[in-house]
Amino acid sequence: MASAMFSLVVQIVFFTIWFLSLLCYGFTSHDYSDALEKSIIFFEGQRSGKLPPNQGLTWRGDSGLSDGSGYHVDLVGGYYDAGDNVKFGLPMAFTTTMLAWSVIEFGSSMGSQIDNAKDAVRWGTDYLLKAATATPGTLYVQVGDPNIDHKCWERPEDMDTQRNVYKVTTQNPASDVAAETAAALAAASIIFKESDPSYSDKLLKTAMKVFDFADKYRGSYSDSLNSAVCPFYCSYSGYQDELLWGASWIYRASQNSLYLTYIQSNGRTMGSEDDDYSFSWDDKRAGTKVLLSHEFLTKNTQEFQVYKGHSDNYICSLVPGTSNFQDQYTPGGLLYKASASNLQYVTTTTFLLLAYANYLSANRGVATCGTSTIAPEKLIAQAKKQVDYILGDNPEKMSYMVGFGEKYPQHVHHRGSSVPSVHQHPDRISCNDGFQYLYSSSPNPNVLVGAIVGGPDNKDNFADDRNNYQQSEPTTYINAPFVGALAFFSKNVSPN
Numbered sequence: 111m112a113s114a115m116f117s118l119v120v121q122i123v124f125f126t127i128w129f130l131s132l133l134c135y136g137f138t139s140h141d142y143s144d145a146l147e148k149s150i151i152f153f154e155g156q157r158s159g160k161l162p163p164n165q166g167l168t169w170r171g172d173s174g175l176s177d178g179s180g181y182h183v184d185l186v187g188g189y190y191d192a193g194d195n196v197k198f199g200l201p202m203a204f205t206t207t208m209l210a211w212s213v214i215e216f217g218s219s220m221g222s223q224i225d226n227a228k229d230a231v232r233w234g235t236d237y238l239l240k241a242a243t244a245t246p247g248t249l250y251v252q253v254g255d256p257n258i259d260h261k262c263w264e265r266p267e268d269m270d271t272q273r274n275v276y277k278v279t280t281q282n283p284a285s286d287v288a289a290e291t292a293a294a295l296a297a298a299s300i301i302f303k304e305s306d307p308s309y310s311d312k313l314l315k316t317a318m319k320v321f322d323f324a325d326k327y328r329g330s331y332s333d334s335l336n337s338a339v340c341p342f343y344c345s346y347s348g349y350q351d352e353l354l355w356g357a358s359w360i361y362r363a364s365q366n367s368l369y370l371t372y373i374q375s376n377g378r379t380m381g382s383e384d385d386d387y388s389f390s391w392d393d394k395r396a397g398t399k400v401l402l403s404h405e406f407l408t409k410n411t412q413e414f415q416v417y418k419g420h421s422d423n424y425i426c427s428l429v430p431g432t433s434n435f436q437d438q439y440t441p442g443g444l445l446y447k448a449s450a451s452n453l454q455y456v457t458t459t460t461f462l463l464l465a466y467a468n469y470l471s472a473n474r475g476v477a478t479c480g481t482s483t484i485a486p487e488k489l490i491a492q493a494k495k496q497v498d499y500i501l502g503d504n505p506e507k508m509s510y511m512v513g514f515g516e517k518y519p520q521h522v523h524h525r526g527s528s529v530p531s532v533h534q535h536p537d538r539i540s541c542n543d544g545f546q547y548l549y550s551s552s553p554n555p556n557v558l559v560g561a562i563v564g565g566p567d568n569k570d571n572f573a574d575d576r577n578n579y580q581q582s583e584p585t586t587y588i589n590a591p592f593v594g595a596l597a598f599f600s601k602n603v604s605p606n
Contacts, residue, residue, distance in 0.1 A: 137498060139603050145501055145560075146223055146596035152512075152560030152589050153230040155526065157477065158197060158266065159187035159237075169531035169556040174268035174273070177253045181275045183244045185253050188237030191343075192585040193524035195266045196259050199241065199251035200331065200343050203290040204391040205586040206234030207359070208461070210297035211401075212594030215465050217301065219601035227593060228301060235298045235313060238291055242320050242359055244405050245277075251287045251331060252276040256342050262541035262549045265529045270541065276338050280323075284331030285349035288324035289356035290394075292317045296359040311357065314363055321356050324349075345604075346394040354380040355394035356403050373402070383416075385423045388447060389458040391587050396424045400462050400469075407469040419478075425466055426479035428459060429492060433480035440503040442570040443495055450580035451511060453565035454588045456496050461591035463493040464598050490602070497595050500562065505570040512584070513559035520553035521576040523583035527558040528576060548576055562588045 154167045158174040177197070177220045178185030184358065189205065209231045217224055241596040255274045262271055278284035296315035302310040307318075332345045339345075354377060361369035377383075386395040402417040426434035428445070438446045447455035467486035470476060476483040502517070503511040509515035512522060529539055529547045534555070561584035566572040573581055 130306065131223075137501060137503075137599075137603070139600055140499070142497075142596050142600040142603070143221070143223075145511060146220065146593065146600050147226075148511060148513055148560035149562070149593050149596055150223055150226045150230055150560065152558065152562075152584070153189065153233065153586065155524075155558045155561065156189045156191075157187075157233060158190055158195075167556075167559060169533060170526060170569055171267040171532045173269060174253070177273055178244075178250070178275055180273070183250065183275070184240055185237070185244075185250055185275060187240065188253075188473055189234060189586050190266065191587075192258065193522070193527075193579065194254075194259050194585045195264075195269050195271075195525060196254035196256045196342075197252060198256075198339070198343050199249075199538055200287045200290055200339070200345070201391045201585070201587050202234060203238060203287065203294040205482040205590045206231060206238060206294035207290065207297050208458070208587065208590035209234065209593060210294065210301055212461070212591065212597065213301045214297065215468060216594045216597035219597040221600070223597070227597075228305070230593075231298050231301060235295060237318060239293055239312070242295070242316050247323070248276060248277050248279050249284070249288050249291065249323065250277045252335070252338060253286060255338065257337065263525055263529070263544035264541050265526045265532065265544070266540060267526075267532045268538050268540070268544075274338075276335055278331055278334055280327045282334040283324075283327035283329035285324040285328045286352045287331045288320055288339075288449060289349065292321035292324060293352070293359040293394075294354040295320065296363040298355070299363050310516035314360070317356075317360055317363070321360055324356060325353060343391070345392060347395075350380040351398065352395040355398045355401075358398050358463055362401065362404070370411075370413060383419060383420070385427075387424060387427050387572075388455060389462060390454060397458070397462060399424060400466050401419055403466065404469050407473040407475060418475075421466055421571075422477045422479065424464065425489060426484065426587045428463065429479070429484060429488065432484065433484060438568070440566070440568055440570045442499065442566075444499050444504065444566065444570065445496060446568045447569065451564040451583065451585060451588065452567075452593060453500065453562055454585060456500065456565070457562070457588055457590075457592040457595065460493045460496045460595045463489045467493075493595060494599065496593075497599060500565070500592070504566070506565075506566065506572050508572055510565050512561040512563070513557050517594050519563050519572075519574050521574050521582060522561060522563060523576050523579040524552050524554070524558055527554045527556045527561075527575050529555075531556050550576075550584070558584065560589065564588075 270474035295313045299310045389396040399420045402414045403421040405411040406414040426432045467489040470486045509518040564581045
């Protein structure tokens with residue numbers, strides 16, 4: 111009798127501990143709101159140019175104040191893409207598009223963070239407007255030579271490397287980066303339509319002009335700029351996907367029938383019938399299909415019914431147990447696409463799951479996977495697993511968002527964060543002198559709040575090592591779609 115009672119007590123204790131361990135990562139609405147705020151603050155750490163009085167990350171200072179001056183053009187502002195000091199146009203434009211889409215879909219859930227989110231979008235579009243309008247027939251697509259920049263480890267405030275400016279023209283076209291710029295401007299025009307109609311109008315009109323440039327003078331910027339963008343941001347998918355993506359955003363923003371006709375006429379040759387299973391700064395096909403499915407599911411635009419079917423194929427590929435399932439997950443449940451910066455694919459995928467769930471719900475629809483169907487609630491649950499994993503519900507018990515939770519990366523691959531700030535160390539730290547901080551075992555002195563790093567490997571292992579840029583480097587395009595996902599869960603906490 112005593113042994114049976116002892117066994118019962120042991121079982122109760124075991125299950126109590128097990129249950130409490132589950133509760134440890136039962137994130138609340140407040141947790142998601144906190145993460146949302148931090149995910150937006152991160153963009154302040156990536157700012158280039160003259161910082162505003164309300165700058166939140168106060169360890170940063172002004173930088174790149176003469177960008178473009180050697181070429182008689184004003185290219186001050188914008189974002190550094192990651193842990194370096196280069197302003198790459200393609201990932202910056204995609205970042206801006208995804209930030210705007212986050213506000214469009216989930217802005218109503220952002221609460222007090224809505225203005226900060228719109229400020230983050232505007233910091234990108236103000237720069238993109240300069241890049242698109244400074245010189246007729248020209249789009250400025252990059253500031254800084256990455257091959258030179260990467261030979262230095264210095265904070266942006268100390269930059270003394272040559273700030274080369276790269277442009278594309280009618281003779282050296284770049285339909286991919288131009289169409290992505292058009293997408294960013296068009297998407298942003300939607301969120302400023304009511305609060306700043308004149309700015310919104312300027313964004314949309316410029317988007318149309320840049321798109322015409324992209325469509326009329328076709329070519330890839332990888333071919334035009336070569337080693338200035340490759341292997342860093344080569345356009346591996348070509349430019350057709352960006353043309354369809356850009357046209358789709360202009361149609362969404364303007365409802366101009368010319369763009370509807372363009373999508374109908376060119377969709378097939380631009381990848382509308384390709385079932386692609388990745389969405390990133392390079393490949394827009396999956397995102398375009400989900401975006402266009404919105405027109406069918408919420409407005410019953412019959413011309414876009416085909417995109418609902420292709421969106422279903424993409425969504426079904428993500429859900430274990432369906433006939434279309436083909437993605438890989440780590441033992442801990444993280445979507446796994448690539449060894450370097452894998453979380454960029456996780457955040458974009460999570461965003462599409464939630465956006466598509468919204469569209470389906472508006473039409474009381476489901477995703478069709480062969481002979482089975484998936485309700486929007488299952489897509490939300492799938493997305494929540496990825497969000498929670500990033501925030502700390504994973505085998506490492508590590509939050510991959512800097513500054514969130516008790517345990518997060520301390521050795522982030524980021525120049526500004528790892529080198530003492532200009533406020534703590536006013537004297538200049540030169541290009542080569544900065545490498546002592548890259549190789550230091552000490553934590554970064556400046557917390558890059560809200561930054562999401564590249565993330566763990568396919569076995570859920572993570573090396574908190576500044577030299578391991580594949581896992582420890584944050585990027586703007588990892589964070590941008592996550593802003594939308596966090597906004598959703600801050601107001602819609604649902605069970606796993």
